[in-house]
Amino acid sequence: MNFSDKLRQRIEKTGSALCVGLDPRPQNDNIEEMGTWLRRVVEETAPYTAAYKPNIAYFEAMGIPGLILLEKLVADMPRDIPIILDAKRGDIGETQKYYAKSYFERMNVDAVTLNPFMGYDTLEPFLDHPGKGIYLLAVTSNPGSEDIERQPLADGRRVYQLVGDMIERSRRENRATHLGMVVGLTNAGGSVLDDLPDAPLLIPGLGAQGGDLSALAGSNRTAPPVINVSRGILYQNPELTYAQKAEQYAAQIRAALRPGS
Template identity: 70%
Template structure:
C-alpha cells in the first residue's frame, strides 16, 4: 500500500520544519518564452530546502499556449521526489468530464494533489477520490473579497455555505476514500470562527505575501492535520534584489513562528 498524500506531506514538513508552499506562477513573457523554464528551475532549485510543497498554477502555463503546457510537463519529472506537488487547477465539472481531468493530472502529469471546486456537488468530486497516494483540496473559503458572495453566506439554519464543503470532506473520510481530501482556506479571510466550523483536514492556505494575509489568524486553531501556507508572487517577483532562497527561508521562518513549529 502506498503512503497517503497527507502522510507524505506530514513527512516533508517534519523533515524541513517548514509548512511553506512555494507557488509557481510564471508570468507569461510572450517575446521570450525560453526564459520561463530557466526561471522555474531556478526557483525550484533554490527554494527546495525550505519548501513543504510546490504549487504550479495551471492558468499561467495555459496562457502561454501549447508551449506553456509543454513547459509544465517537462518541469514536473525534474521536481524533487520528496516534495509534494499540488497542481492548482480549481476544476469543477460533471462526473464524466471530471474523470478525464483526473486522468490528465494524476495519471499523465503525475502530480500529488490538485485543487477542485466542489460547488457542483459531491458526485463531481468522486472521479478524483479513488487514487491512492493522491490528494485534493476543495475550495472552501477563498482569499478574494467575493468569497462573501457565496462561500461565507449564511444558510437558513445558521450554518455557512463553506460548512457544506466541510460536510463533503467528512463524507469522504467516512467512506474511506483512497484520496486525501483537504480544503483551501484563504489567509485574508481566515479567522478562528471559520477554522472552528470546518473539520480537521489538511489546509491549503493562500494569501500570505503579496495578498497581505495575517498569519496570526491561524494560531490556536487546534487543527492537527498538516497545513500548507502558499506564497507565490512574494517569492517569484517581489523584492527582486533578494534571492529566491533568501525569500523562501524568510517566509518559512515566519510561518514556523506563527504555527509554533
C-alpha cells in the same frame, strides 16, 4: 504512502510549512528561458519548501508549449516534495474523469485543487486514487468569497461548512484520495477554522494579498497545513535571492504555527 503522510514527512524534514506558488508571467515567447527561470526558483527554494503549487492558468496562457513546459517541470521536481496543481476544476462527472486522468495519471501531480460547488458527484472521479490528494475550495482569499462561500444557511451554519461535510462523507466512505480544503488567510479569522473538519489546509493569501498569520494561531488542528506564497517570492523584493525570500517566509510561518519554537 497517502498524500497527507507525504506532506507531513516533508514538513518534518524541512521544518517548513511554506508552499511556493509557481505562477510564471511570460514577458515574451521564450519558453526555454521561462523553464530555466522556474527551475532556478525550485532549486533555490527547495530547502525551505514543503510543497510547490504550479497554477495551470499561467502555463495554459502560453499555449501548448506552456503545457509541455509544465509537464517537464513536474517530471523534473524532486519526488519527495509534494506538487499541488492549482486547477480549481469543477464539472460534471464524465468531464472530471478526464481531468483526473490528466493530472493524476499523465502529469502525476500529488494533489489538485477542485471547485466543489457543483456537488459531491463531481468529486467522485478524483476520490479513488491511492497516494493522491485534493483540496476543495472552502473559503477563498478574495473579497468575493463573501458572495457565496461565507453566506449563512437556514440552519445558522455557513455555505463553506457544506464543503466540510463533503470531507466527512469521503472519510465515512473510506475513499482512497485524501481530501483537504483551501482556506484563504485573508478570510480565515473568526470561527472559520473551528467550523471546518481537521483536514489538510492549503492556505493562500500571505505576502502580496496581505494575509495575517495570526489568524492561524490557536486553532489546535493536527492535519498538515501549507501556506502558499507566490508573488512574494517570485516578483517582490528583487534585491533578495529566491532562497532568502523563501527562508524568511518559512521562518514567519514557523513562528506563527509554533509560537515559542
